[in-house]
Amino acid sequence: MAPQLRVYAPDDENDTLAPEPSVHIRLGDLLPLVAMAERQHFIWLKDFLDDEVLINEDLHEVLMAFRAAVRPSA
Known part of the structure; x- marks a missing residue:
C-alpha cells in the first residue's frame, strides 16, 4: 500500500522568526x-544557501x- 501524504498548514510564528545563531565553529x-x-x-x-554567516x-x-x-577577464 502506498504511504499517505499529509499536508500541514504553516505556522506563521515560525516562518518569520529565524533562530539566532548559537554555535561557534572554527x-x-x-x-x-x-x-x-x-x-558530493x-x-x-x-x-x-540563504543563511548568513558572520565573519x-x-x-x-x-x-x-x-x-x-580569480574572476575571469572579459
Whole structure:
C-alpha cells in the first residue's frame, strides 16, 4: 500500500522568526565539511544557501580580493 501524504498548514510564528545563531565553529572545521557536501552534491546543503554567516572584516577583505583576482577577464 502506498504511504499517505499529509499536508500541514504553516505556522506563521515560525516562518518569520529565524533562530539566532548559537554555535561557534572554527572555519578550519567548517570548510572541509561544506566542501565535501558540495563536491558530493548533497541536497541538504541547498537548504542553507540563504543563511548568513558572520565573519570578521579581515577575512571579508581577503575573500573579496580573492574573488576579484580569480574572476575571469572579459
